[in-house]
Amino acid sequence: MRTQVVIIGAGPAGLLLSRLLWREGIDHVVLERRSRAYVESRIRAGVLEPGTVDLLMAAGVADRMHREALTHDGFHLVFDGRYAHIDLKELAGSPVTVYGQTEITQDLIAACLGTDTKLVFEAEGVTPCDFAGANPRVTYAKGGQTHEILCDFIAGCDGFHGVCRASVPPGAMTLYERVLPFGWLGMLTETPPVEDELIYVRHERGFALCSMRSKTRSRYYLQVPDSDSAEAWSDERFWEELRRRIPGSAADRLITGPALEKSIAPLRSFVAEPMRFGRLFLAGDAAHIVPPTGAKGLNLAAADAGAMAQGLAAYYGSSDGAPLETYSETRLRHVWRAERFSWWFTSMTHRFEGDAFARRLQQAEFDAVASSRAFRTALAENYIGVFRNGSPS
Numbered sequence: 001m002r003t004q005v006v007i008i009g010a011g012p013a014g015l016l017l018s019r020l021l022w023r024e025g026i027d028h029v030v031l032e033r034r035s036r037a038y039v040e041s042r043i044r045a046g047v048l049e050p051g052t053v054d055l056l057m058a059a060g061v062a063d064r065m066h067r068e069a070l071t072h073d074g075f076h077l078v079f080d081g082r083y084a085h086i087d088l089k090e091l092a093g094s095p096v097t098v099y100g101q102t103e104i105t106q107d108l109i110a111a112c113l114g115t116d117t118k119l120v121f122e123a124e125g126v127t128p129c130d131f132a133g134a135n136p137r138v139t140y141a142k143g144g145q146t147h148e149i150l151c152d153f154i155a156g157c158d159g160f161h162g163v164c165r166a167s168v169p170p171g172a173m174t175l176y177e178r179v180l181p182f183g184w185l186g187m188l189t190e191t192p193p194v195e196d197e198l199i200y201v202r203h204e205r206g207f208a209l210c211s212m213r214s215k216t217r218s219r220y221y222l223q224v225p226d227s228d229s230a231e232a233w234s235d236e237r238f239w240e241e242l243r244r245r246i247p248g249s250a251a252d253r254l255i256t257g258p259a260l261e262k263s264i265a266p267l268r269s270f271v272a273e274p275m276r277f278g279r280l281f282l283a284g285d286a287a288h289i290v291p292p293t294g295a296k297g298l299n300l301a302a303a304d305a306g307a308m309a310q311g312l313a314a315y316y317g318s319s320d321g322a323p324l325e326t327y328s329e330t331r332l333r334h335v336w337r338a339e340r341f342s343w344w345f346t347s348m349t350h351r352f353e354g355d356a357f358a359r360r361l362q363q364a365e366f367d368a369v370a371s372s373r374a375f376r377t378a379l380a381e382n383y384i385g386v387f388r389n390g391s392p393s
């Protein structure tokens, strides 16, 4: 079998790329290791930058999002009980859209299945081959049969633990990484959110985040040591700890209920450079990870898919290889900007055991944000990924 592009991984990066390529008439196959049910039920992020909304519209998968998503003009930052409101719309010119990655994934899969796109779930042993040269191949097995696909390009959209980055010769990419000694314990509940907007909380006992998926579904997070396990947290223990960390007025309003899902995500910063080797291009978590505080992971993955689709459209549509040539360089500028912001926002809001200097720095950061419109503007612009006075890179 032969195609133009093989996409490995059907997370948001791979699925969005598939939809964008389909719109350009670029022939491709998507290979996913997991089942459709597994991919569609993964609970992940939920805040979309305006640029991500634009890409979902360009991909033709925005109808349900437009009907069901919430629009948030701002969010709250709470530091040891003191509130600062970040008015995204007023400071940076645009709100954010709150719509779960789970819903986006379902919308993208439904759109793929409504066309002739070849989307293979439960593909085993997916292996990218010969991508250093002009004739890449991908092999995989399904239902006991082995398959080989010849292609022009391979899109590595297979997440942090995927096979694509791992197949690049050692030394060909530089890996930058920082792992934080704590994680986020997340809980999804069928309860109304405690507040209309998100609340990011810095507290002596650790960070907390009050987020949501809809007017009736909440998503809460607690900073926990990386040695912790979700099983150690009963629903009651979670609610009790959340109540202790959020401001009293919010705690009084908090409506509790049983967990639909509870899991711990590690906090990590990671970048692989360059994001390309030969005819293998990486996108999303395969190339970079940010700590979730800045809500950037999904947005970066979507922007990678958009840039890769643009590069491939120029290559096939007008024999212009330049955008593909500069894909890695262009994306890395954006990626490092998001890494910087995510790192800063995480450092400012999380508890770093036994570090009194860090604690005072956090206070100084919060004072700067609370008292300076310029600081709040920078925070708002980074959060929505739109820079009215020129992008910093």
Ligand code: APR
Binding pocket: 008, 009, 010, 011, 012, 013, 014, 031, 032, 033, 034, 039, 044, 045, 101, 123, 126, 157, 158, 159, 160, 161, 162, 163, 283, 284, 285, 286, 297, 298, 299, 301
């Ligand atoms: N073969 C085929 N598919 C694979 C393989 C493999 N060897 N390894 C991993 N995959 C699949 C995974 O099962 C998953 O469905 O690749 C997909 C990668 O999806 P994600 O991990 O969601 O990564 P990405 O599409 O880059 O989206 C990034 O997801 O983790 C969040 O915060 C992150 O929101 C960001 C977004």
Ligand code: PHB
Binding pocket: 044, 045, 046, 047, 198, 211, 212, 219, 292, 293, 294, 295
């Ligand atoms: C979420 O709702 O899952 C969420 C929201 C904001 C973040 C991170 C995660 O910064």
